[in-house]
Amino acid sequence: MISLNINGREHEVDVDPETPILWVLRDTLGMSGTKFGCGAALCGACTVHLDGEAIRSCGTPISAVESGKITTIEKTTDGTDRVGAAVHAAWVRHDVAQCGYCQSGQIMSATALLASLSPGAQPTGEEIDSAMAGNICRCGTYARIRAAIADAASTLV
Amino acid sequence: MFPNIDHKELPRALQHMLERGQSTAAQALPRRSFLKLTGALGLTIGVFPHLAAVQSTRAAETASSLKPTEQPAAFVQIAPNGEVTVTVNRLEFGQGVHTALPMILAEELDADWTLVRSRLGTNDAAYADPLFGIHLTGGSNTIKNSFTQYRELGARARAMLLGAAAARWNVDVSTLRTEAGVVLGPEGRRLGYGELADVAMEQPVPGQVTLKDPKDFRIIGRPTGRLDARAKSSGQQDFGIDFRLPGQLTAVVARPPVFGARIASLEDSAARAVKGVKAVLRVPLDRGAEGVAVVADGYWQASQGRDALKVEWDTSAVDKVDSEQQLAQYREMATRPGPRQFDSDMAPLEMAPLKLEAEFVFPYLAHAAMEPLNCTVRLSDDRAEIWMGSQSAGLDAGAAAATLGLKPEQVVVNVQMSGGGFGRRFSSTYDTVIEACEIAKAAKAVGLNAPIRTLWSREDDMRGGYYRPMHLHRARIGFDKEGNVLAWDHSIVGQSILTGTVFEQFMVKNGIDAATTEGMRAPYPLPMRLTVHHPEVNVPVLWWRSVGSTHTAFVMETLLDDIARATDQDPVAYRMRLFGDQHTSHRDALHLAVDKSGYGKTQLPAGRAWGVAVHESFSSVVAYVVEASVTDGQPKLHRVTAGVHCNLAVNPLTVEAQVQGAAVMGLSMCLAGSAITLKDGVVEQSNFSDYTVARITDVPEFDIHIVPSAEPPTGMGEPGLPPLAPAFANAVARLTGKPLRQLPFNLT
Numbered sequence: 001m002i003s004l005n006i007n008g009r010e011h012e013v014d015v016d017p018e019t020p021i022l023w024v025l026r027d028t029l030g031m032s033g034t035k036f037g038c039g040a041a042l043c044g045a046c047t048v049h050l051d052g053e054a055i056r057s058c059g060t061p062i063s064a065v066e067s068g069k070i071t072t073i074e075k076t077t078d079g080t081d082r083v084g085a086a087v088h089a090a091w092v093r094h095d096v097a098q099c100g101y102c103q104s105g106q107i108m109s110a111t112a113l114l115a116s117l118s119p120g121a122q123p124t125g126e127e128i129d130s131a132m133a134g135n136i137c138r139c140g141t142y143a144r145i146r147a148a149i150a151d152a153a154s155t156l157v
Numbered sequence: 158m159f160p161n162i163d164h165k166e167l168p169r170a171l172q173h174m175l176e177r178g179q180s181t182a183a184q185a186l187p188r189r190s191f192l193k194l195t196g197a198l199g200l201t202i203g204v205f206p207h208l209a210a211v212q213s214t215r216a217a218e219t220a221s222s223l224k225p226t227e228q229p230a231a232f233v234q235i236a237p238n239g240e241v242t243v244t245v246n247r248l249e250f251g252q253g254v255h256t257a258l259p260m261i262l263a264e265e266l267d268a269d270w271t272l273v274r275s276r277l278g279t280n281d282a283a284y285a286d287p288l289f290g291i292h293l294t295g296g297s298n299t300i301k302n303s304f305t306q307y308r309e310l311g312a313r314a315r316a317m318l319l320g321a322a323a324a325r326w327n328v329d330v331s332t333l334r335t336e337a338g339v340v341l342g343p344e345g346r347r348l349g350y351g352e353l354a355d356v357a358m359e360q361p362v363p364g365q366v367t368l369k370d371p372k373d374f375r376i377i378g379r380p381t382g383r384l385d386a387r388a389k390s391s392g393q394q395d396f397g398i399d400f401r402l403p404g405q406l407t408a409v410v411a412r413p414p415v416f417g418a419r420i421a422s423l424e425d426s427a428a429r430a431v432k433g434v435k436a437v438l439r440v441p442l443d444r445g446a447e448g449v450a451v452v453a454d455g456y457w458q459a460s461q462g463r464d465a466l467k468v469e470w471d472t473s474a475v476d477k478v479d480s481e482q483q484l485a486q487y488r489e490m491a492t493r494p495g496p497r498q499f500d501s502d503m504a505p506l507e508m509a510p511l512k513l514e515a516e517f518v519f520p521y522l523a524h525a526a527m528e529p530l531n532c533t534v535r536l537s538d539d540r541a542e543i544w545m546g547s548q549s550a551g552l553d554a555g556a557a558a559a560t561l562g563l564k565p566e567q568v569v570v571n572v573q574m575s576g577g578g579f580g581r582r583f584s585s586t587y588d589t590v591i592e593a594c595e596i597a598k599a600a601k602a603v604g605l606n607a608p609i610r611t612l613w614s615r616e617d618d619m620r621g622g623y624y625r626p627m628h629l630h631r632a633r634i635g636f637d638k639e640g641n642v643l644a645w646d647h648s649i650v651g652q653s654i655l656t657g658t659v660f661e662q663f664m665v666k667n668g669i670d671a672a673t674t675e676g677m678r679a680p681y682p683l684p685m686r687l688t689v690h691h692p693e694v695n696v697p698v699l700w701w702r703s704v705g706s707t708h709t710a711f712v713m714e715t716l717l718d719d720i721a722r723a724t725d726q727d728p729v730a731y732r733m734r735l736f737g738d739q740h741t742s743h744r745d746a747l748h749l750a751v752d753k754s755g756y757g758k759t760q761l762p763a764g765r766a767w768g769v770a771v772h773e774s775f776s777s778v779v780a781y782v783v784e785a786s787v788t789d790g791q792p793k794l795h796r797v798t799a800g801v802h803c804n805l806a807v808n809p810l811t812v813e814a815q816v817q818g819a820a821v822m823g824l825s826m827c828l829a830g831s832a833i834t835l836k837d838g839v840v841e842q843s844n845f846s847d848y849t850v851a852r853i854t855d856v857p858e859f860d861i862h863i864v865p866s867a868e869p870p871t872g873m874g875e876p877g878l879p880p881l882a883p884a885f886a887n888a889v890a891r892l893t894g895k896p897l898r899q900l901p902f903n904l905t
Contacts, residue, residue, distance in 0.1 A: 016432065019457050027407070027455030032399035033392020035576070036456070037527050038615040042845040045527055073392030091390035095382045095810055098818055099251030100389030101396060101527040101576025132853045136845060138527045138577045139251045140821025141814070142856040 002062055006031075007075035017063035022046045024062055025072060033073040033104050037136070044135030047105035048072050054112035056134075073104040076111050083115045083156065090152035098139035106135045110149050114156060122153050223364060224287075226306060229314040230362075231283035233262065239338050239351035241266065242274045246284035246303065248294040248548045248582060249277060249385070250526070250575035251818070252874040253811035256383045257300055258307050260808060264376040265311030265369060268350070269338030275384045280550035280570040291659075292551035295583055295700065297775035297872025300807055304870055305368075312366035314357075321356035322348055371805070371867050380810040385574070397546040397573035398531045402608040405533065406435055408596045409459040409612060411449040411466050412442060415838035416622055416695050417475040419447040424467035431465055433458030435607075438599040443588040443622075444697065450596045452605065456612055476695035477838025480627070483694065484518065487629040487650040490690045491516075495648075496668040498677070501684040506644035509635025513719055516631050518899040519651075519708045520832035521624035522701055523842070525850055528576025529618045532593035535608040536561065536601055541568045545590060546575025548583035552659065556587030560594040579822070580700040581623060585658040588623070588697075619848055620840040624833050625701035626652040628673075628708045632716060640724040640731055645685040649673055651708075652698045653691040672700065676709030676774060676879065680740045681717070696835065702822060703875040706774040710879030711886065711900060714770035718887040719896050728769045728887065729756065742802040745864045747771045747780040749800030753862050754782035756798075764788070765795065768888025770880035777803040777876040779816065783857070785888035790904050792889045794824060799861040799877070804868035813861045816877035820859070823881030825851040831901045849901070 001012045004024070013028050025031045025048075034057055037045030041059035048057045049071040057070075076084035087110050097103045113123060113131035123131070128149050137145070225231060226246070234242040243262050249255035259275045262268075278284035286293045287306040315335060322340040323330040325348065333342050338350045371377075388394035413419065425437040433454040442448040449466055453459035506512070532545040534557075541561050547553045550570040558565045570590075575582055582589075593611040600609055613621065628651035635643045653670035655661050664671045669689045678685050701707060721731040729751055736744050747769075751757065756767055764786045771780035780800040786793050799816050806812045825831050830849030834841045842848040886897040893904065 016457075016461075023455055023457035027457065030401065032395065032401075035396075035527070036398065036529065036612075038845050039460075040615065040844050040846065043527065043615075077391035088390050092382065092386045095386055095814065097383065097386055097389035098253070098814055099249075099527065099575060099577045100385065100394050103389050104392045107390065129854045136527065136850055136852060138525060138579075138822070138850055140818035140824075140851065140856070142821060142851075142853040143817050143859045144814070145853065 004062060004065060004070060005068070006070045007072060008069075013062070015062070018061045021048065021057035021060050021062055021065065021070060025057065031072060031074060035101055035104055037102065037105070043102070044109060045102045045105040047108040047135065049076070049108060049112060052112065052115060054109045073108055076108060081111070084111050086152040086155050087111050087114065087148070090148040090155065094144045094148040094151065096141050096144040096148050098141055102135060102137045106132065106137065106145055109135050110145070110152070113149070114153055117153070120157050123149065223362060225281070225283040226285060226287040227309065228283060228362065229310050229317070231281065232310045233266070233314045235350050235354040237351045237354065239269065239349045240272050240274055241268045241338070241350065242276060244276055244278045244284070246278050246286070247299045248546055248572055248575055248578065250294075250546060250578040250582065252299070252815060253383060253808060254299045255385055256381060257807045257811060258303060259384065260376050260381060261304060261307040262311035264374055265308045266315045267335040267337065270376055270381070272338055273384070277572040277574065278550075279572060280554040280568070285551060292549055293583070294548040295580065297777065297874040297876065299872060300870045301776065301872045304807070308368050309366055312368055313363055316363045316366055317357040317360040318350055318353050320360035321353040325353070325356060377807050378805065378809070381808050382810065394574060396528050396576050397533070397544060398528055398576070398612065400533050400544045400573055400610070402533070402535060405608045405610055406452050406454060406605070407456045407459050407610050407612055408450045408452045409456065409463050409614065410440070410442070410592065410596070410617065411451070411463050411468055412617060412621070413446050413448065413470045413472065415470070415472045415475050415477055416697060417444040417446045418470045418472040419474070420449065421469040421471040423449060425449070427465040427467070428462040431458060431462040434462040436600055436603055436605050437462065437466070438596060438603070440592070440595045440599050442592060443586060450599065450611070452596070452600055452609060460614065472838060475838065478695055478835045479837060480520075480834040483627065484629065486692065487627070488516070490650045490692060491629055491631040491648040493690065495688045495690045498669050498674045498687040498689055499685045501644065501686045503644045503646050503686055506633060506635040506646060509643045510638060511636050511723060513634045513636070513716070513723065514632065515716060515719070515896070515898055516629065517708070517712050519628040519711075520834065520900070521627045521696065522707070522826065522831065523619050523624055523833050523848060524577075524579040524581035524701055525619065525848060526575070526577030526579055526581060529615055530581070530589050530613040530621070531610060532589050533608060533610040534593050534597035536597040539563070539567055541594070541597070543568065543570045543590065543593070544573050545570065545593075546573045546578060546582050547590070548578060548580075553587055553590040557590050557594045560591050561598055579702040580704075583700070584623060585654075585699055586697070615845070616843045619843055622697035623699035624696065625707055626654060626698040630708065630712045632712065634716065634720070636720055636724070638724055640720050640726055642683050642720065645683050647677070647685055648688045648690070650690045650692065652694050652696070654698050654700055654704070656691070672705050674709065675705035676772065677713065680743055680773065681713070681735045695838070702819065703774050703878040706772060706879035707826065710770070710772040710774070711883045714772060714880060714883035715886050715890070715896060718769070718883075718890065722890070727757075732769070732771060742778045742864070743771055743773065743780070746778045746800035746802040749862050749864055750780040750782045750798050751800075753800070753860060754798035756782045764892070766888045766891040768884040768886065768891065770884035770887060772876070772880040774876045774879050776871040777801070777873055779876045779880050781820070781880045781884040783884045783888055785885055785892070787889055787892045787904070792827070792885070792902055792904065794855075794857040794885050796858045797860070797881070799859070800864065801861065801873070801877070802864045802866070803871045803873050803876070804866045805870045806863050807870050809863055812863055812873050815873045816861050817859050819875060819877030820881045821851050821856055823878040824855060824885065825849065826900045827882050827885055827902045828855060829901050
């Protein structure tokens, strides 16, 4: 049994330690908000936070988590996280999603970016692009993602 | 996502399907099954208007004379709290019909938009395309074909609510009116739709209904946030891949490295030893191939099991495609005579004062939707239930029935929200659903009765074929100093998409596939001779967002720019001259883009150039004016201004999103690495590391404008794609002086 802290709760899972976080979330724990896109840390659909940093859960085995705290889209957008709530609201306001499949990962990357800024700071366009460059959206919602992140940042001031 | 179809041709399409034994399951589905389904979905009580009730009333005659696609029972449900749930007769995979169709219905229903919800349908006959008669999400047809249908459905339901209120109050229906989910009567009486739903069920279903004057629209035409925006911004939206039944297992498939190859030998003991693996099954695959399915508790265990397989493949009986050789063959074919789409006198070509010769090359392209292909099957002795993101639920159900040895009415396909698709979720051979059914069948044969989700890895998806075909175009053009084209001799070489599909009979004529040539010549009055060759190649091909226009728009719009440049003409003025006083939609779209972009008025910063292109596809026209630069041989797109003509824009917010998205997909085609190539029969790409799609760092600023119109709407899922690459290429050519002749761009 391996112990994992996910969204503030301890979970005991009986899986191969090499199993990526993604599949423990999705198949073992039934938390399907985190998406499978490429299985090779190339598209960002599976992005979660490990101790507040955006990581690709499809390429991170649970053995690497140790005592780290995993946060997923379900927690980040449940209204209890100030930055997550601002990002979620901006995503809805800008009608960002099309198919929506990559948006969990996009929101997790965006939230990590905004949480990393010093209080009141606005990300530059380059900072937004650079933070989001690992997240593919095949529908091409990028323009609205940019606008939503800038807007979310302005509401956090 | 699949080509323009004239609905008048449809009876022949259906005939063709029946001949192929792919009858739509839905059409054979008894209406009782539909009712059971509706109940099983567990919506709030007060299901409205209940079909059984409708049929039991004196209005049974009227109701039964309506086609299933016209019955409000299949589309509108009103809960006691007033929530209106609209069933969408298409796949939602980003294009926004999950919001736009409810908007259309809610408009005529006079619903309170804040209480409108949406859900996807099944392969029931009610959810067929009302013009085509088959279940179909494609060809940017949803809004175009279902606009009147959904208006009438809303108007019928509204009439029934009015009838219910008139009965309740014992007043004449003419004294009543509706407003945002409420029926208003004399002396200030009012009843919410939720309070009337029960009685409304007993009302006759009107056949003829009067629709609103478009000037009274209060929902249609208003920029409206998507109904799924919250769920899709919080991880709460379930997609096909997320669907889960108790005890469900996951299958992954070891596929042969070459299309159509078979197993020479299989050693699976190590795979069976992987913890969580339940079965290893040899299964027949698409195109006569054979594969090995590993069924396990979850995806990771299944894929570990697959990695542990030792499979030797027998590729001796199949062609092994090599892209370089294929290109040489295409080049040779392009010089040969062949069937002609257009014919024109080519004699003036040799004498023309100015001449231009060009060859264009376009690679295979993968759809690469973000949600990998998947399909869940629950199989019992006399029934199969399927959950998948399907653009063609009826045809998929028919294919499933044939695979499983069931009758069509024993198969239900539950259409699941999808993470993109771009055409790949309407497989012309139904490969995805057939494979999942073969696995379910094989599992059942070894005593494994659990529901099974077959899930493709990204690599499976990328290497799995069904690509936009590779094409070679060859053009020889003679023109004069004013840019008048005297003769245009053009050849296209590329696999036929539609041959062998349900559309072959009426879309492949005289050996020419309309999906290959769509977008050629029109709307320009050019003396063109167009010769077409369709080689047979062991690479499965498929419609891909905007289909033929993915390459024809590039060829046409860059060549016209070449002619304008060679004759010192402004590319906008040149196109306008060719349009003459015809083609109002093209002119309006181009005018709007030019006007809003500042083209011809604003001086661009040094190193930047304008590029222009305009193209009609699926009855809508999009014009782009772009700004681009080239630094160290790297082209960069900075800004895109669009003029869009789609008649009435039902949801302008979605139209804007679709244009942005289609433009980004068009931009992807230009980027280095956006190509599927084969060597010794094996696809060389495997994942997003070696198959490029646009990322945020590639994406320009957008400024999108819609030409105002009150005409019946046309679709916007695809038309934003075709003109992007040529507009970008035209800007680059103005900077380098060298036209671009292939996608992805090659500036060397």
